[in-house]
Amino acid sequence: MGSFFKKDLLVFWRDRKEILLSLLLPIVIIFVLNIAFTGVFESESESVTIDLAIVQEDDEALGFEQFEETLSDMDFSVEEREQVLEQAGEVTPIQLIHELFNDPELKEWINIQELTEAEASESVEAGTLDAIIKLPEGFTYGVLSQVMLGEQSEIPLTIQAEEQSNEVSVLQEIVYNFINTINLQFAIGATTGSDITEAKLPQGGTEIVEGVETYTITQYFTIAMTTLFALFISQTIALKTVTEKRERVFNRILLTNSNPLNYLMGKMLATFCITWLQMMITITVSQLILDVFPERNFDFWIGLIMVITVFALTVAGLSAIFTTITLNMHDSNAVSGLTTLIIMTLGVLGGGFFPIQGLPVFMQKIGEWTPNGLTQVTLIEWIQYTEMKGLVMPIIILIVFFIVCIIIGMAIFPRRGRV
Amino acid sequence: MLETVNLTKTYKDKKAVDGIDIYLDKGESVGLLGPNGAGKSTTISMISSLLKPTSGDVRLNGESKIKDPSEIRRVLGVVPQEIALYEELSAYENLKFFGKIYKVKKDVLENRMQEVLEMVGLKERQKELVKTFSGGMKRRVNIAAALLHQPEILILDEPTVGIDPQSRNHILETVRKLNEEHGTTILYTSHYMEEVEQLCNRVYIMDHGKIVASGSKNELLSILSSEDTIQVQLSKTSDAIIEKVKGMEHVRRVDETSDGIRIISKKGSNILSDLVHVIENENSQISHFQVEIPSLEDVFLHLTGKTLRD
Numbered sequence A: 001m002g003s004f005f006k007k008d009l010l011v012f013w014r015d016r017k018e019i020l021l022s023l024l025l026p027i028v029i030i031f032v033l034n035i036a037f038t039g040v041f042e043s044e045s046e047s048v049t050i051d052l053a054i055v056q057e058d059d060e061a062l063g064f065e066q067f068e069e070t071l072s073d074m075d076f077s078v079e080e081r082e083q084v085l086e087q088a089g090e091v092t093p094i095q096l097i098h099e100l101f102n103d104p105e106l107k108e109w110i111n112i113q114e115l116t117e118a119e120a121s122e123s124v125e126a127g128t129l130d131a132i133i134k135l136p137e138g139f140t141y142g143v144l145s146q147v148m149l150g151e152q153s154e155i156p157l158t159i160q161a162e163e164q165s166n167e168v169s170v171l172q173e174i175v176y177n178f179i180n181t182i183n184l185q186f187a188i189g190a191t192t193g194s195d196i197t198e199a200k201l202p203q204g205g206t207e208i209v210e211g212v213e214t215y216t217i218t219q220y221f222t223i224a225m226t227t228l229f230a231l232f233i234s235q236t237i238a239l240k241t242v243t244e245k246r247e248r249v250f251n252r253i254l255l256t257n258s259n260p261l262n263y264l265m266g267k268m269l270a271t272f273c274i275t276w277l278q279m280m281i282t283i284t285v286s287q288l289i290l291d292v293f294p295e296r297n298f299d300f301w302i303g304l305i306m307v308i309t310v311f312a313l314t315v316a317g318l319s320a321i322f323t324t325i326t327l328n329m330h331d332s333n334a335v336s337g338l339t340t341l342i343i344m345t346l347g348v349l350g351g352g353f354f355p356i357q358g359l360p361v362f363m364q365k366i367g368e369w370t371p372n373g374l375t376q377v378t379l380i381e382w383i384q385y386t387e388m389k390g391l392v393m394p395i396i397i398l399i400v401f402f403i404v405c406i407i408i409g410m411a412i413f414p415r416r417g418r419v
Numbered sequence B: 001m002l003e004t005v006n007l008t009k010t011y012k013d014k015k016a017v018d019g020i021d022i023y024l025d026k027g028e029s030v031g032l033l034g035p036n037g038a039g040k041s042t043t044i045s046m047i048s049s050l051l052k053p054t055s056g057d058v059r060l061n062g063e064s065k066i067k068d069p070s071e072i073r074r075v076l077g078v079v080p081q082e083i084a085l086y087e088e089l090s091a092y093e094n095l096k097f098f099g100k101i102y103k104v105k106k107d108v109l110e111n112r113m114q115e116v117l118e119m120v121g122l123k124e125r126q127k128e129l130v131k132t133f134s135g136g137m138k139r140r141v142n143i144a145a146a147l148l149h150q151p152e153i154l155i156l157d158e159p160t161v162g163i164d165p166q167s168r169n170h171i172l173e174t175v176r177k178l179n180e181e182h183g184t185t186i187l188y189t190s191h192y193m194e195e196v197e198q199l200c201n202r203v204y205i206m207d208h209g210k211i212v213a214s215g216s217k218n219e220l221l222s223i224l225s226s227e228d229t230i231q232v233q234l235s236k237t238s239d240a241i242i243e244k245v246k247g248m249e250h251v252r253r254v255d256e257t258s259d260g261i262r263i264i265s266k267k268g269s270n271i272l273s274d275l276v277h278v279i280e281n282e283n284s285q286i287s288h289f290q291v292e293i294p295s296l297e298d299v300f301l302h303l304t305g306k307t308l309r310d
Helices: A002-014 A016-047 A060-072 A078-091 A093-101 A117-126 A139-149 A166-192 A217-246 A249-255 A260-290 A298-328 A332-349 A361-368 A371-385 A389-411 B040-047 B070-075 B091-101 B106-119 B135-147 B165-180 B193-199 B217-224 B239-246 B272-281 B296-304
Strands: A050-056 A110-114 A131-135 A158-160 B002-011 B014-020 B029-033 B055-060 B076-079 B153-157 B185-189 B202-207 B210-216 B227-234 B251-257 B260-266 B286-292
Touching: A002 A016, A002 A217, A002 A260, A002 B091, A016 A217, A016 A260, A050 A093, A050 A117, A050 A166, A060 A078, A060 A093, A060 A139, A078 A139, A093 A131, A093 A139, A093 A166, A117 A131, A117 A158, A131 A166, A158 A166, A217 A249, A217 A260, A217 A298, A217 A332, A217 A371, A249 A260, A249 B076, A260 A298, A260 A389, A298 A332, A298 A371, A298 A389, A332 A361, A332 A371, A361 A371, A371 A389, B002 B040, B014 B040, B014 B210, B029 B040, B029 B193, B040 B153, B040 B185, B055 B070, B070 B076, B076 B135, B091 B106, B091 B135, B106 B135, B106 B165, B135 B153, B135 B165, B153 B165, B165 B185, B165 B193, B185 B193, B193 B296, B202 B217, B202 B296, B210 B217, B210 B296, B217 B296, B227 B272, B239 B251, B239 B260, B239 B272, B272 B286
Parallel strands: A050 A110, A050 A131, B029 B185, B029 B202, B076 B153, B153 B185
Antiparallel strands: A131 A158, B002 B014, B002 B055, B202 B210, B227 B260, B227 B286, B251 B260
16 A cells, blocks of 8 residues: 555656645635635625714703602602612713723724704704614613613614615614613613623624634635545546556556555545645645634644644545546546536535534534535634534544445446446 | 467457467467458557456466466566656666566666667667657567566557657567567567568467468468469550450459569469460560569468458
8 A cells, every 4th residue: 555655656746737726725715715705795894883972952950850759759668769760860862872882892993973953954964973872862761761760661772864874773772772771771780689790791793702713714715725625536537547547547546456456545545634634735825824813822723734634535536436436437627527516516515615603504404514614614603612522522533434435446446347 | 388268358249359378488479460450469468467368278387377367467577558658767767666666676676777778779779759759669669678687478458550761679688688689478460461470480460350361381381372363564554454364264363563463373384375365466565574482471461361460
């Protein structure tokens, strides 16, 4: 087997065009896609800025007085009334609205100013403002009545805009989430008797879950292109068999009494080594140029290399099947077409061209069972969680896939006189 | 040593090889001749175990080797018509690869490689890539690769097609040495009759999948022993001359050549005086007259109706 392995490596190494395509192309494509798509996302993030005016027509002190009067007319004991009033004193709805929009994170993309209604309407019509948030007369009283007394009065906060736009939708979402948060916290406070804590601000943009890293578009492209181009190595090595058949080298090999499985194993081992090297070089160069995985520790890289190694094994298994297909079929163009079709299908289903999450659910499920799809999902989860236990099952599945490929390759290996 | 018994290969309804019986004795050099499509390569593929016969047998030292071809593969060296080498590897790397998979012992292989490279005259250029070699040099490496395991029988399938005279001579000399000095049994197919005449003790002639004649050179030539071939060079040739010669007693066939006519007549018949008379009557003159000894090419033409290069 060693002789076959060495021969296949040498034959691949001497094919300069193939080497350039296999090693350079994925790096170039990752680089180009990164530039192109990072540009798109950057321009989008710049476009989501909101110019907002707050028009305050409510008198906060008057609202409190009204609330106190309403409370005194109700059937509460003195202690209960004092407790409700104390809690209401901590709410201050207008102040909460101002605090919301003065939050440093929101201030990065919301420009806020206080105007009269006439000024604000004029600015909206002129296009210098995206929207107005109007705190109308009775706002404080309405909010306190609803959140403290559970009365069905509507919260009279209004958002006015000249036209519905993405910016206005984002704003509506923020205010809606904010109000829900206030309601929930008051409800919790009323049930448990605890003090009102600071209202949580809704998060825009990337959702951040505690303990989970986000993955970037550059990381996606790096993983997707690396796995996709690795699949093509299985085809490249297998198609060398076409030349071996055409030039009768394969017949000469048969005449040496060599076990044909040594030939197959040699192909697989060569594919494994070349694929592994290709993937490592692609990721290393991408890391050096684009800093794809910044500030990652040693454990992260070990996990990444483990997944790459097992994936390279499955690619080697695929090459065994492609090799036996090549030996069984007489038309080299048909072989090339069939193997390309298989790889492209795996590429699409496994998220090589766009994230697997963009596919219908049933196709996502299928995609996660392709070796490249499983590898991609595993690596993305590894980027997010870096939990070793998350690697165990995918690694086992990839090894099983490799073994199944070997069995299929051996089962369909042609008998004497059929090559 | 090696024989085929009623060897047959059928593809769908067409018999590519139709019940042929050939044998090779130890140390013999045997030629296998036939026009394109005669079934020579199919026969070689079956003998060398690459192709399973539809029926018939291949025997080595009297034992059938159809079911278990490993022994026949061990004693056979096959030089295919194609250059069965890795073009991206050097001659040395190719030989090393094939030597290893032939399981030539590690301590023997290097010496053996140098020996066969010396034999085919490429020792000085062994480190160069095969793809940089001329057609003749590639064919010489092709032969070297089949010799690494010191085969007892060497089968060469048209090993000199399309190569320069220097390489051709080198190959012929190599084959001759292998046969005469190393005692290797040779089965040689070629389009070049003179190669077979030069190298082989016996010849099989194949056509349409069958052996149509076999024997030593003299035995085959005796097939044409009832005819003489006469080349006549004339000052001028005309249809009238050809027609009148055709009408002469003992003349069986007349063909026009570039400078005269070619006559096939009954062996030993004296047609010269009548021929001179006919030609002078047609106002032409004989400038040269030669009775040819028949060649294997003539035998081949006689048996198959084709030349070897058809």
